[in-house]
Amino acid sequence: MFVEQNVPLQPLNSFGIAARAATLVRVRNENDVKAVLADASLAGQPKFVLGGGSNIVLTGDVKSLVLKAEVLGRRVVRETERHVIVEAGAGENWHDFVTWTLDHNLPGLENLALIPGTVGASPVQNIGAYGVELQDRFDSLDGIDLATGELFSLNAAQCGFGYRDSVFKHPPAIPSQSGYAPPSMGLGGRTLILRVRFALPKAWKPVLGYLDIERRMQEEGVLNPSARQIYDWIVAIRRAKLPDPAVIGNAGSFFKNPTVTPEQCQDIIGRDPKVVHYPMADGSIKLAAGWLIDACGWKGKQVGNAAVYEKQALVLVNRGGLENPATGGEVMTLAKAIQTSVYERFGIRLEPEPVVV
Structure with a gap:
């Protein structure tokens, strides 16, 4: 575990907002989290998980302990009758991971190309674009409880996916004065996602229907585009419409x-x-x-x-x-x-x- 003090966050958020973290720990594996929880000076601090910083607005310095998710790794886990299950560490760049799947002839994520952020943030937001949401390709994930240090895995149903929503965006229930709290699956602020697995279909079919994609099909005279063609089109469309965070x-x-x-x-x-x-x-x-x-x-x-x-x-x-x-x-x-x-x-x-x- 490596602890940093008074860390500038401007390079770590895509908006480029100037702010600082009082304390930051870079998490490369679950042992780093367990070390935090074993440290008397860190364990009791409120914690904030930071991924790629592409979906946050910093309104001031962050007083909570910042856990920078940097777990790496990409691999094919197993195959089922209908899917190939692939896994990526939470700190992997999302677009680079999508590119890696196509480079390994594993289509299914091409409609989600060039979405900024990390793999670990993708289920939190249930990212989506051009007719595909993360939940459509999700298999399971591994996380660690920031209060207890316990490791756990969740399937799609347990993640409670909705439109740009999941259990990771909702806080746990707070016990009432009577000691009763309504059931809650909220994991916001309590979980650090370590790895995410995706089920990529063996019987792949293109997801079309959006006007921008249909225009590309007509312009290039392609009626049955490949996954790589869809990927290339969506990268070009997004670059034409959206500013590069490295520039703006x-x-x-x-x-x-x-x-x-x-x-x-x-x-x-x-x-x-x-x-x-x-x-x-x-x-x-x-x-x-x-x-x-x-x-x-x-x-x-x-x-x-x-x-x-x-x-x-x-x-x-x-x-x-x-x-x-x-x-x-x-x-x-x-x-x-x-x-x-x-x-x-x-x-x-x-x-x-x-x-x-």
């Missing part, structure tokens, strides 16, 4: 796409016929949050050094760079103004995706 600090999509009833959607269409919407399997309608924000005139607008990206209104960016970066306060002031504007026009409350620290 950002946390990717800042708001979740809201879902509404068909009746609510028809009401919005009656007022705004061009609203971008997608029918869901459960009968609800998903609206494009970026379109709603753009319709309210926010694209390119700025609060301090936090701004709405001019090419994609769903992304908030750091216009100050590393020398004069946006503050977490500026980012959240801008986000709240956008939420108010969208609610006043459409009656819809946008929910942020990043974790605010």
Whole structure:
């Protein structure tokens, strides 16, 4: 275990917000966590798990003990009749892992290419893009309890996946004064994910249907694209639409796409016929949050050094760079103004995706 003090977090968050961690421990395996829990000066401190830093907004210095997840490794675990099970350490870069699977002729994750962050963060957020969510390819994960040091494994049902949601985003139940607490599977703030396993289908079929992908198919005259072609297309599409965090600090999509009833959607269409919407399997309608924000005139607008990206209104960016970066306060002031504007026009409350620290 290697303990660092007063650590700059600006290089460790994709928004490039300047902040510091009072204490940081780099976790390369479960023994590092157990060493933390065995250390009298560290064990009782509140703990914050940091992965790739691509889905957080830092609003100040972090007083909690920061556990930087850096568990590495990629391997094929086993095969079943229908799937190949592959595993990656929580500290592996997500996009690099997706590329590795395709390099080993293991398709299934190509629609999730170029999503920023680490493998360990992927089940927390139940990441998704272009018709595929992590839960569609998830097998199981290994984690460690930050209170007891116990190792455990969870399957998909135990992870409680929802739209950009999981048990890792909800705190455990707090006992009431009567000593009774309602059942809770919340693991937020109590778990560090060590490794994640994915079930990649042997009978692979492309997941298509999104307009951007259909355009690529028409432009290139490809009716039955391979996994590698889909991967290449999605990488190109995302690079054209989204800023590179290495160039312009950002946390990717800042708001979740809201879902509404068909009746609510028809009401919005009656007022705004061009609203971008997608029918869901459960009968609800998903609206494009970026379109709603753009319709309210926010694209390119700025609060301090936090701004709405001019090419994609769903992304908030750091216009100050590393020398004069946006503050977490500026980012959240801008986000709240956008939420108010969208609610006043459409009656819809946008929910942020990043974790605010």
